[in-house]
Amino acid sequence: MGPVAAFLAGMKVTFGHFVRAFFGGKGEVTIRYPDEMRVKPQRFHGRHVLNRYPDGMEKCIGCELCAGACPAHCIYVRGTDNPPDEPVSPGERYGFVYEINLLRCIFCALCVEACPTEAITMTQLFEMSTTNRADGIYTKTELLVNPDGTPNHMFTDDPYADLGELVKADGWMRAAAPGGRAAYEGETAWTPSAGIGSRPPEIGQSEPLEAEDEAEAEAEDEDSTTDG
Amino acid sequence: MDGWDFILIVIRVVVIFVMLMITTLLLVWFERKVVADMQDRIGPARAGPWGMLQTLADGMKLFFKEQITPRKVEFGLYIAAPILATIPAFLIFMTVPFGRPFTLNLGGEPREILLQGADLNIGLLFILSMSSIAVYAVVLAGWSSGSKYPLLGGVRATAQAISYEAALGLSVIPVVMYTGSVQLSEIVEFQRANLQFLGNVVPFIPNWNLFLLAPSFVIFFIAAVAETNRAPFDLVEAEQELVGGFHTEYSGLRFALFFLAEYINMFTMSAIAVTLFMGGWSGPTWDGVLPALISGVLPTFWFFAKVVVLLFVYVWLRATLPRLRYDQLMEFGWKRLIPGALAWLMIIAVVLAWRQFGNPWS
Ligand code: SF4
Ligand code: SF4
Numbered sequence: 001m002g003p004v005a006a007f008l009a010g011m012k013v014t015f016g017h018f019v020r021a022f023f024g025g026k027g028e029v030t031i032r033y034p035d036e037m038r039v040k041p042q043r044f045h046g047r048h049v050l051n052r053y054p055d056g057m058e059k060c061i062g063c064e065l066c067a068g069a070c071p072a073h074c075i076y077v078r079g080t081d082n083p084p085d086e087p088v089s090p091g092e093r094y095g096f097v098y099e100i101n102l103l104r105c106i107f108c109a110l111c112v113e114a115c116p117t118e119a120i121t122m123t124q125l126f127e128m129s130t131t132n133r134a135d136g137i138y139t140k141t142e143l144l145v146n147p148d149g150t151p152n153h154m155f156t157d158d159p160y161a162d163l164g165e166l167v168k169a170d171g172w173m174r175a176a177a178p179g180g181r182a183a184y185e186g187e188t189a190w191t192p193s194a195g196i197g198s199r200p201p202e203i204g205q206s207e208p209l210e211a212e213d214e215a216e217a218e219a220e221d222e223d224s225t226t227d228g
Numbered sequence: 229m230d231g232w233d234f235i236l237i238v239i240r241v242v243v244i245f246v247m248l249m250i251t252t253l254l255l256v257w258f259e260r261k262v263v264a265d266m267q268d269r270i271g272p273a274r275a276g277p278w279g280m281l282q283t284l285a286d287g288m289k290l291f292f293k294e295q296i297t298p299r300k301v302e303f304g305l306y307i308a309a310p311i312l313a314t315i316p317a318f319l320i321f322m323t324v325p326f327g328r329p330f331t332l333n334l335g336g337e338p339r340e341i342l343l344q345g346a347d348l349n350i351g352l353l354f355i356l357s358m359s360s361i362a363v364y365a366v367v368l369a370g371w372s373s374g375s376k377y378p379l380l381g382g383v384r385a386t387a388q389a390i391s392y393e394a395a396l397g398l399s400v401i402p403v404v405m406y407t408g409s410v411q412l413s414e415i416v417e418f419q420r421a422n423l424q425f426l427g428n429v430v431p432f433i434p435n436w437n438l439f440l441l442a443p444s445f446v447i448f449f450i451a452a453v454a455e456t457n458r459a460p461f462d463l464v465e466a467e468q469e470l471v472g473g474f475h476t477e478y479s480g481l482r483f484a485l486f487f488l489a490e491y492i493n494m495f496t497m498s499a500i501a502v503t504l505f506m507g508g509w510s511g512p513t514w515d516g517v518l519p520a521l522i523s524g525v526l527p528t529f530w531f532f533a534k535v536v537v538l539l540f541v542y543v544w545l546r547a548t549l550p551r552l553r554y555d556q557l558m559e560f561g562w563k564r565l566i567p568g569a570l571a572w573l574m575i576i577a578v579v580l581a582w583r584q585f586g587n588p589w590s
Contacts, residue, residue: 006547010547010548011547011548012542012547014266014544014547014548015266015544017265017266017267017268018262018265018266018544021264021265021266021268022265027268028268028269028270029268029269030268030269030270031271032273
């Protein structure tokens with residue numbers, strides 16, 4: 001193609017798009033946020049929550065593994081021994097200070113992968129703009145879900161923050177934590193893990209395997225019922 | 229010249245000034261919308277109907293922003309550059325007729341009111357000289373900023389301006405030779421007749437220079453794009469290489485002036501192309517059929533309609549073409565455009581001489 005022909009071909013492409021958009025009103029790829037919301041992928045990395053067990057106990061055991069894993073050094077955890085008469089977590093210790101500086105967080109979810117108890121997970125909420133820096137630091141008050149499983153937010157009256165997104169789980173890889181059936185090891189399975197209690201399993205996850213030994217399947221089923 | 233003449237001049241100048249400001253507002257919006265459509269986006273959509281007031285908002289933002297003055301600037305020239313860019317931009321348009329003159333009874337006698345800032349008898353020369361002055365603004369801005377990217381932008385501007393101004397001037401000469409005038413109102417008047425030769429057969433084709441001098445028009449338009457530093461010839465402010473080019477060190481209102489000048493220049497260059505090649509404000513007015521007011525406004529409408537078509541081409545080019553490399557720019561200017569313009573000029577000269585003096589062998 002000579003330069004003039006190439007030039008005309010290019011001009012034709014843009015003009016075609018113009019006609020299509022101007023007269024047909026079609027072809028635009030813009031999503032008019034915040035009037036329209038993009039459908040977020042299941043693995044979306046949004047704001048963190050700290051989860052509880054179904055009985056209301058906090059999952060966090062104050063081990064600081066998340067803080068160690070965090071590449072942005074934005075997690076601050078202090079653990080202390082559980083009071084023997086009214087324990088906060090089922091473990092030996094619990095996190096009595098838990099802060100994340102979300103202005104520094106890069107939403108990599110390494111903290112989620114590091115956590116041994118699935119205490120910290122991510123949700124789909126991403127609207128966290130603030131007008132001062134102090135509001136970027138989320139403490140245990142906002143991060144920890146309520147005993148009934150409802151999440152907290154710093155700006156509950158924020159018109160753009162859809163708090164429903166806080167209960168939509170990020171779905172992180174179960175293979176990263178000691179949960180799920182051994183038969184599914186290496187496969188990507190999703191656990192909607194925000195809030196408390198157990199969630200419906202992934203399709204096919206709770207069905208017994210055909211080729212498996214009956215007894216083995218039973219033993220494993222028992223395993224997974226004790227699983228959070 | 230009495231009081232009324234003076235008032236009329238002042239009114240004309242103010243009207244043109246306001247018109248250019250409004251045009252710039254709409255032009256920036258127009259460009260953003262059209263480019264958005266071409267790129268499958270939606271463009272500004274929030275401020276005002278269809279985002280029309282977006283430019284106003286941007287302009288107000290620039291107006292209230294801090295004007296940072298870097299330490300190493302040559303202060304006098306640094307301040308003068310944006311002013312030097314803006315004034316010629318306004319002055320050029322002053323010579324362009326944008327509507328049919330009409331008569332009005334003022335102060336007891338009928339006066340002809342031109343829809344034109346000033347009907348200079350050297351109109352075209354004035355335009356060419358003013359557009360050269362506008363280049364100084366870019367050069368001075370680059371030089372006085374005291375930093376390397378603006379300097380590179382300024383150096384590029386010099387080279388580009390020299391290369392393309394030659395082509396611009398050469399492409400205009402056939403028009404002058406053909407119409408026999410450098411006064412813009414006369415050039416428009418010349419094109420109002422029916423097309424010569426063909427016009428006797430198909431009477432409604434206007435005598436636009438575009439038809440007979442098409443190569444001139446193409447060269448003029450390309451050179452005009454280069455003169456206004458628009459894509460694909462925007463090497464002067466190539467963002468990816470030179471940050472902002474000559475206006476890197478400008479902020480706030482001073483930057484806004486450069487921005488304003490660029491868009492006014494774009495509009496004026498289209499207006500001049502329309503005047504020289506597309507009959508200016510001429511067009512069917514249906515005098516006597518339509519009310520006098522509408523017939524009087526129609527020429528202005530035709531003028532702006534033609535300008536918008538050319539502006540669309542400007543924007544269309546910008547949305548389509550990548551920026552030229554520097555050597556390509558120079559090669560295109562010196563090896564294609566200028567020889568082409570010269571050859572075409574000679575052809576026209578020979579043809580016109582032939583028509584005027586008859587066969588050379590007779
Ligand atoms: S998502 Fe990444 S950056 Fe953010 S707190 Fe967790 S580990 Fe740190
Ligand atoms: S959130 Fe998980 S990793 Fe972090 S301190 Fe608590 S239990 Fe440990």
